[in-house]
Amino acid sequence: MAWNEPGGGNRDPWSGGGREQGPPDLDAIIRKLSDKLSLLLGGRRGGNSGGNGPGGSGSGFVGIGLIIGVIAVIGWLIASIYIVNEGERGVVLRFGRYLETTLPGPHLRLFPIDRVEIVNLEQRRFREIGYRSGSGGARQPAVRTVPKEALMLTQDENIVDVRMAVQYQISDPRAYLFSVLDPEGVLVQVVESAARETIGKSTMDFVLTEGRSTVVADIKTLSQRILNSYDAGLHIVTVVLQDAQPPEEVQDAFADAIKAREDEQRLKNEAEAYSNEVIPRARGQSARRLQEASAYKEQVIAQAQGEASRFDQLQAAYQKAPEITRERLYLETLEAVLSRSSKVLVDVKGTNNLLYLPLDRLLKSGETPPAAGSSAAGGPVTEVLPASSSTSVDGSAAASRLRDLNRSREVR
Structure with a gap:
């Protein structure tokens, strides 16, 4: 007869019997688990299969406590071990008080009474003074000025x-960690104070032009000295002067002043270039004129010395032959005077003709007349006298004087 046929007694093939199935017993499940743990830990089962004996229940609780203790020890060890990376330092605090500073590597602490603060020493931190960098979005500018920090006197x-x-x-x-409450805030205030002191000792033109590097170096040195006095534990690497300019309200006027200063400098440079061009030229001309004056001086002195020497020689000759020397000087004087005349009239004795020599035309035509007072062949001297329309010179008197002069020369 099938199990589900009438009169089958409501039996099913999976159950051990034909009794009714109820909810599982929770106490029995706990006892079974306890027995299994006792077996794993080396305990022995109690006197009955249900483990209701006193030895079986105690062994189960001991095993559970031991497992919990092992897990607790392992968790404590895991929580107590910490690792300090390269470039970092671990500051150990016990009950909130400084204990020690640990170097890179694994270390052990007493958890939970010890607490470790990891501090990165190689990281370079960055702070802005006088401005704040934004995201550069549509509503927020890329750089925002902070007038309270930026404006300095x-x-x-x-x-x-x-x-x-x-x-x-x-x-x-x-x-x-322990000297100051807010190290970054103190750094900003110290650098701002040092900048105000340094700029307050400098002029505006010096800060805006050639003194930028000097101002930055002074700010860095003064700021580091103040931080060391505070024992802040900070080291300033660099101080960069991003921008230094007049306030926005006076920038137009300052731009005009800068332009005027540049024009002034440009004009000075042009004047200096012109001066460098003119002064050497003037010095050259001055040196040339000095040399010319020196040469003229030497020429005049030499000429004067020659004239004096000639006069001395004439004086000596006059003392020896006064008449001849006097006649010679007279003829030389007439020669010098008549040589500058362009018209010469010669009156020859015994004739009614008046000889006219157009010297100006002869000179223009390139012909050179014989020198006045001498002949071309070196013969007797012929006297040439100036004449005008109303005067003439007697040639016989001149000829007699020339004959006397030639005779005296032959005697000498």
């Missing part, structure tokens, strides 16, 4: 807008 009572960027590192982890 110079020595010449001008206001300058200064924007700086500071890079720094942590040099002492313990001082960084």
